Amino acid sequence: MKKEIKFEDALNKLESIVRKLESGQVELDESLKLFEEGTEFVKFCSNKLEEVKRKIEILTKKDDKIVKEPFDEGQN
Amino acid sequence: MNEEKVKIYTVTELTQLIKNHLEKKFIDIWLTGEISNYKMYSSGHAYFSLKDENSQINAIIFSNDLQSVKFRVEDGQKVIVYGRISIYAKRGEYRIVVTYIEPIGKGALQIAFEQLKEKLAKEGLFDTSRKKPIPLLPQKIGIVTSRDGAALRDILTVLKRRFANVEILIYPVKVQGEEAKYEIAEAIKYLNDNYKELDVLLVGRGGGSLEDLWPFNEEIVARAIYNSKIPVISCVGHEIDFTIADFVADLRAPTPSAAAEIVIKSKQELKDRISGLYSRLRNCFNYVVNSVFQRMNEIINTNMFRNPQILIEEKTLILDDLSTDLNNSIKHLFEIKFRDFKILSEKINTLSPLSILSRGYSIVWKLPENIIIKDSKKVCINDNLKIKLFKGELESKIIKITE
Numbered sequence: 001m002k003k004e005i006k007f008e009d010a011l012n013k014l015e016s017i018v019r020k021l022e023s024g025q026v027e028l029d030e031s032l033k034l035f036e037e038g039t040e041f042v043k044f045c046s047n048k049l050e051e052v053k054r055k056i057e058i059l060t061k062k063d064d065k066i067v068k069e070p071f072d073e074g075q076n
Numbered sequence: 077m078n079e080e081k082v083k084i085y086t087v088t089e090l091t092q093l094i095k096n097h098l099e100k101k102f103i104d105i106w107l108t109g110e111i112s113n114y115k116m117y118s119s120g121h122a123y124f125s126l127k128d129e130n131s132q133i134n135a136i137i138f139s140n141d142l143q144s145v146k147f148r149v150e151d152g153q154k155v156i157v158y159g160r161i162s163i164y165a166k167r168g169e170y171r172i173v174v175t176y177i178e179p180i181g182k183g184a185l186q187i188a189f190e191q192l193k194e195k196l197a198k199e200g201l202f203d204t205s206r207k208k209p210i211p212l213l214p215q216k217i218g219i220v221t222s223r224d225g226a227a228l229r230d231i232l233t234v235l236k237r238r239f240a241n242v243e244i245l246i247y248p249v250k251v252q253g254e255e256a257k258y259e260i261a262e263a264i265k266y267l268n269d270n271y272k273e274l275d276v277l278l279v280g281r282g283g284g285s286l287e288d289l290w291p292f293n294e295e296i297v298a299r300a301i302y303n304s305k306i307p308v309i310s311c312v313g314h315e316i317d318f319t320i321a322d323f324v325a326d327l328r329a330p331t332p333s334a335a336a337e338i339v340i341k342s343k344q345e346l347k348d349r350i351s352g353l354y355s356r357l358r359n360c361f362n363y364v365v366n367s368v369f370q371r372m373n374e375i376i377n378t379n380m381f382r383n384p385q386i387l388i389e390e391k392t393l394i395l396d397d398l399s400t401d402l403n404n405s406i407k408h409l410f411e412i413k414f415r416d417f418k419i420l421s422e423k424i425n426t427l428s429p430l431s432i433l434s435r436g437y438s439i440v441w442k443l444p445e446n447i448i449i450k451d452s453k454k455v456c457i458n459d460n461l462k463i464k465l466f467k468g469e470l471e472s473k474i475i476k477i478t479e
Binding site for chain 2 (some may be wrong): 006011022024042055
């Protein structure tokens with residue numbers, strides 16, 4: 001699965017796969033494929049949710065330039 | 077006329093006298109009336125009259141004072157003004173120079189709020205159709221608020237408590253005072269220009285008086301929010317405070333904490349939603365697989381697969397029948413043929429040369445060729461002959477030939 005895919009898009013795709021499967025109009029071969037694909041999206045979405053990546057930065061003016069600095073939460 | 081008794085003024089002298097007298101006396105005036113003939117000049121000064129049922133007075137408000145008037149002055153408004161009387165000597169007119177103006181009834185800010193709200197609504201800045209959706213799972217969040225304010229603290233507290241996995245970029249601005257509106261608008265523009273990758277902007281401040289929250293009722297802020305390509309969540313003051321920024325924003329959060337909750341609210345909900353979808357996915361798939369299995373079972377359970385010998389038995393029976401038929405037919409045919417044969421063999425018997433021999437005839441062969449001889453010219457003297465009699469055979473030699 002492409003890494004660039006947006007969380008929303010993955011979730012939407014997952015939903016449409018489930019709907020398609022639920023319609024009952026799908027042959028075994030295709031439903032195998034859809035199931036596999038759907039599981040990938042589930043994995044992708046869950047991973048996105050679990051990703052722990054916390055970063056807080058603040059923009060400050062220095063010599064008329066705006067620069068990005070880490071924000072010390074203790075200050076606050 | 078006696079020049080020593082009577083003081084004759086020039087116009088200027090008199091005017092100056094009146095001016096000095098009046099301008100000293102009326103320097104600290106509160107005046108109420110209704111505005112009429114309000115007109116702005118390109119200089120930025122505004123001229124108008126204040127009137128009541130019986131009188132009117134000209135008034136002027138200079139541009140630098142006009143700038144601090146929050147609402148739009150319009151004819152017909154009843155106002156209280158503060159100012160001083162001034163004489164315009166050139167025209168012999170007096171008027172009040174207004175330095176402060178305030179509507180009667182509703183407060184100035186209230187009127188300003190309503191006026192701007194109406195104006196922007198007409199322009200379509202609040203149209204829901206142009207509001208951008210807030211991403212379900214924003215990863216990069218821009219915050220425009222005061223560095224030391226309660227809003228930032230509240231937002232960060234919520235994010236920390238929820239173990240939110242987000243990247244935050246803070247653009248600190250003043251959130252009250254005259255400079256605030258420019259800084260807020262500039263921050264929104266700057267983040268749009270330089271940090272397009274931000275998923276959402278939180279713009280707001282903690283609670284305060286109407287005046288404190290005022291920057292968020294300024295047109296320049298409203299337009300900056302409107303022009304933001306990044307979705308904006310406004311979070312100004314407390315739940316009861318509504319600002320123009322709230323109307324323009326793509327989403328209004330009642331408080332900064334609430335804004336943070338909205339941004340990451342979704343996490344548990346999303347988890348639930350995904351696990352819901354996953355179980356639906358599995359159920360569907362199981363259903364498909366089960367129904368295929370069921371069909372297979374049905375097929376396997378048909379007689380053909382369960383007792384395949386039945387098929388063979390049936391064929392065996394048919395085969396047996398056929399072979400009996402075949403036997404009978406052949407037997408019958410054989411009987412017929414045998415009878416025919418018997419008749420024929422009896423007939424043949426009567427035609428057999430043996431029966432002729434029994435009546436005294438013989439058969440003569442020439443040896444060694446074994447040719448039956450029917451003509452005496454076919455043999456010579458001394459040829460060997462075989463003669464078959466009714467009983468036995470003879471071998472002889474020819475000793476004489478006659479025609």
